[in-house]
Amino acid sequence: MKKITLIALLATAYISCAQGRFDNVEITIEPVSDNIYMLQGAGGNIGISVGDDGVFMIDDQFAPLSEKITNAIKTISDKPVTFLVNTHFHGDHSGGNTNFEAAGAMIVAHDNVRKRLANNKKTADSGLPVITFSDDATFYMNKNDIFITHVHHAHTDGDALVYFIQSNVLHTGDTFFHGNHKFPYIDINNGGSLKGDIEAAKKGLLLINNSTKIIPGHGPVATKAEYQKYHDMLVGIHKNVSQAIKEGKTEEEVVAMESLTADYHSDKDAENSFITGEKIRRAAYKSILAEKEATH
Template identity: 40%
Template structure:
């Protein structure tokens, strides 16, 4: 599968593993959401930190190259090392700090498929990348199929699995009292999203994931996307509508007998593909949608045609 102009934060780091000067390594920026919950913006996915009497609960932990800065940022809360880490999915811009935090005593929590993927060879065919298994310290030690709850720091954190969306191991994380929702990469704010066909992602799952996130939110919910600034429910509605609109246009065109090339030529994503600097451009996203109209298995079959180049594990 040919992917056009895919300069995702994920891709940027992957290509840069052997080129240290290109690794995203910005200073970590923080945004206080409540007295017990702070959002950290680093080089990769957004990091949410619950901090209180029960210690630190960290949602995602950036690239491995960001670990020293993340550790320093966590130390500023004065609560000791992280007690729990929840991975929203396996991608290494969200799980790269697992090994260091795990060695420090954190209990790593994730969906069953996240442990399976981190513990085995993986491929992101769209970027022609392969990953060897992660070290034992980086693996989730508590896993679940559908969801779980953690009752810490005066709130209930509920993790809910959404199947075959960005990957096959995505979870949404909701703080019930604070009314804050972390979506991982099921919802992002860098434009058209990346769907990882190699990891079981699909357009149907992305739409279902957005719908589930909407069901978990109301007009007052603050939504932490996998990448980008804090969003509102209205932002998530617009994102869901975008996914549905493009899916319907591609599906209708295929039903009329048009080929992928003909569908791409018609530019069904043009209304949402206006930023020339966007990470994922319209043609690439249309390919993701077309490949998974019949489900994630069809997308994985497409992805298997790609060839990867081995890079170091995300730990």
């Protein structure tokens, strides 16, 4: 009995601690274009389309923030969240799925997002996407053609770009980091690759024009020029690390070579970023080696 009581107390303490880290988080709302808004709090950027057809939502951050996010949405629309798109499966973008599903939202994502959520004991029982797609999907809502397209093995193996055609707004999910997030996060263990992230940026750039406003996975709203700069950085890192591998450098030698990424950000400049210079060089090394193995 004492053991059961201790376990219960520890579980309660854990839940309380998890909830507590979000107590002081504020959800901010930034108008992006006519009826499109970006919400920021803790986790990935949320995109919102509002109008007579209801609320179309992209990503939902962490579960303890769902009530705050819902209250923020109510300040710009009295309609319910009709559709919720997950740009990928990571918890800072899909953690609120169960709560929004319970409130009536229909969850949409790439096939691999559902597979990964369904294979995780923490997320298998609820909040799974009920509509999935393999390549593309289009929604017609709030006077927008909303084009959703899968980008292969980029940040993960289930990423999607969401483009509001009439409003000319693109949500990239975590295939694009901006602002204080210096380097990309390539989740190699979950199907991500540097080459795929480059292709994702190429695809996004083909969809948009110079007037497009871009909601990145993390960071402030961006321009096409800033998105292009991010793409060029990915290409440069891929080229530099590929050359180092060709010269016979080991993984640890590549990780130690700041010169491979210094043209974009110094290690000191990125030391407080989620992905440091050392982390992106290690990810690039592993990703490029995997590419080479796949072609043999």
